[in-house]
Amino acid sequence: MTLPLPLALSIGDPAGVGPELAAAAWALSDAEGLPPFFVVGSARIVEQAARQRGLTMPICAVKTPDEVADCFDNALPVLDLADLPYTPGAPDDAGAELALNALAIATGLVRSGAAAGLVTGPIAKSRLARVGFNHPGQTEFVAEACGITPENAVMMLAGPSLRVVPITVHVPLRAVPDMLTAELIRSRAAITATALTRDYGIERPRLAVAGLNPHAGEDGRMGSEDAEIVAVAVTALRDAGIDVTGPLPPDTMFHAEARERYDVAICMYHDQALIPLKALDFDAGVNVTLGLPIIRTSPDHGTAFAITGTGTARVGPTIAAIRMAGECAARRMSL
Incomplete structure (x- = not known):
């Protein structure tokens, strides 16, 4: 994959698996055909995390x-922001400050045109809140930095077998029906269709919209x-010229x-989307933010503090996030 600019990877929480997986992805970059990238964070931490994983690398x-x-x-390559000790599985405020600073700088570099796209490492939101992070997650932070309202930043989970967009995300299930509106569904689905054309090269995306209730309501019953x-x-959506079907019974939407019959499934709530995605593409799922002026992806997992430094964290999602960011950036730069 050829890009005129590298991708920027924010380190995430330095006590989590982000640093070691960035190192592991670089070690496999030739074999996986990954575009050039650099880590925004700490050279000392990345080096020690790589060594902990058994990687001898410059x-x-x-x-x-x-x-x-x-x-x-x-x-x-590492854009070195702080000379902190590597403390796998033991997050602290200094590490949270590094994670936040790395996220802000990496986002700014992509926004300024110095980097082709952004790949964000996993963070601990509770830790970040202690050092002044007041966003629900990295998606909202990046959207605000790009001048996009949270409502217009759409989360898509994508893997080799399936793409899904949850209309509502991290909210209690009982709150979902009251949050859903026809305009919210229409808007996020339309943003998804535009992004699939611009960033994924799908000329006429096919959207399948899941129903909220079992059997898509069964005629109101x-x-x-x-x-x-x-x-x-x-x-x-259909009146706007988008190829869309639904509402469809959710229990029959995800078999092979x-x-x-579709390029993306528009789902009404978090688990309706993420359960089939993770069942099919657990090691290759990528979190993508649609509707931004920049490319942003993230591996679809958390900090995994419990296994950090053990060498058991799987590098597949990080490789998939880097690859997808590179492919989307290349398409957008060719327009």
Whole structure:
């Protein structure tokens, strides 16, 4: 994969698996055909995390993304922000401050055009809150930095077998029906369709919209939301020229034959989307933020403090996030 600019990887919480997985991804970059990237964080932490994982590899401290191309083939480039000790599985406030600073700087570099796209390492939101992070997550932070309202930043989970977009995300299940509106579904589905064309090269994306209730409401016997909210959104999307079907019974949407009929499943709540995605693509799932002026991806897992430093954390999602960011950035740069 060829990119004129490297990707920026924010280190995430330095006590989590982010540093070691960034190192492991670089070690496999040739075999996996990954584009050049650099870590925004701490050279000392990345080096020690790599050693803890059994990787003997050179680290190249860089001051600007322009230096990445000269050293990526021979060493992992790191934009060095702090000389902190590596404390696997033991998060602290100093590490949280590094994670927040790395996220802000990496986002700024991509926004300024110095890097091709952003890949964010996993964070501990409770730790970040202690050092002034007041966003629900990295998605909202990046969206605000890009001048996009949270409502217009759409989370898509993508893997080799399936793409899903949850309309509502980290909220209690009992709150979902009251949060759903036809306009919310229409807006997020329309943003998804535009992104699939621009960043994934799908000329006419096919959207499948899941119903909220079992059997998509079964003509009102199991709730009125599918007819009064979801179907209204589907009609509006169809009137706008988008190839869309639904509301569909969620329990029959995700088998192999059904998945061949659409490019993305629009789901009403978190688990409706993420359970099939993780069942099918657990080691290759990527969290993508749609609707931004920049490319942003993230591996679909958390900090995994309990296994940090043991060498058992799987590098597949990090490789998938880097690859997808590179592919999307290349398509967008070619427009």
